[in-house]
Amino acid sequence: MIANKVQKAINDQINAELYSAYLYLAMSAYFQSVNLQGFANWMRVQYQEETLHALKFYDYLVERSGRVMLQPIAPPPPKWASPLAVFEESYAHERKVTALINKIADLAIAEGDHATVAMLQWFVTEQVEEEASAEKIVEELKRIGDNSGALFMLDRELLTRVFTPPPATAA
Numbered sequence: 001m002i003a004n005k006v007q008k009a010i011n012d013q014i015n016a017e018l019y020s021a022y023l024y025l026a027m028s029a030y031f032q033s034v035n036l037q038g039f040a041n042w043m044r045v046q047y048q049e050e051t052l053h054a055l056k057f058y059d060y061l062v063e064r065s066g067r068v069m070l071q072p073i074a075p076p077p078p079k080w081a082s083p084l085a086v087f088e089e090s091y092a093h094e095r096k097v098t099a100l101i102n103k104i105a106d107l108a109i110a111e112g113d114h115a116t117v118a119m120l121q122w123f124v125t126e127q128v129e130e131e132a133s134a135e136k137i138v139e140e141l142k143r144i145g146d147n148s149g150a151l152f153m154l155d156r157e158l159l160t161r162v163f164t165p166p167p168a169t170a171a
Contacts, residue, residue: 002064003111009104010057010116015071016100017054021047023093026076027086036151038159039083042137046090048163049130053123060119083151084141091134098127 002010024046031040061068080086101123108116137154144150 002061002066002116003113006104006108006111006113006116007061007066008069009107010061010066011069011071013100013104014054014057014061014068015073016097017050017057018073019076020093020097021050021054022073023076024050024090026078027080027090030079030086031083033079036083036155038155038157039086042158042161043086043090045161045163052165053126056122060116064115084138087134087138087141091131091138094127094130094134098131101127 024043028040028043028047031037031043058068080089101120105117105120105124108114108120137158140154141151144154
């Protein structure tokens with residue numbers, strides 16, 4: 001059985017991950033609306049990853065005989081000023097998610113919940129990748145500036161991203 005404090009924190013994280021999915025889907029829709037298909041694809045893959053993250057937390061709670069308590073998901077913004085603004089928000093959002101996961105890890109340590117600490121290590125590692133990926137594109141967009149040819153090339157590059165779920169872990 002999982003401690004009530006940890007269960008609540010994980011339920012809150014499920015909501016945060018589902019909001020992340022919503023946010024990235026909204027970003028994908030924005031990029032579709034401005035005809036940047038590669039950027040839209042990149043964000044749609046992010047949406048898929050965040051949905052998977054929510055389900056990993058969900059499944060973990062179920063496995064620990066916890067109770068999943070789904071909460072309302074706040075609506076994301078519908079548009080942004082530029083591709084750079086989108087990726088700056090994405091990078092800031094990933095940093096926020098990292099802080100949320102670290103907070104759950106701190107709570108699990110304080111509660112002596114070693115199973116949750118172990119499970120969270122996957123997310124800690126994942127967040128390093130998530131932040132680096134968004135930051136890289138922020139830096140590329142800053143270098144591009146107003147160069148529409150370079151933006152087109154980056155859009156084509158981002159079109160190649162494919163969602164690859166992590167391998168299933170042995171039970």
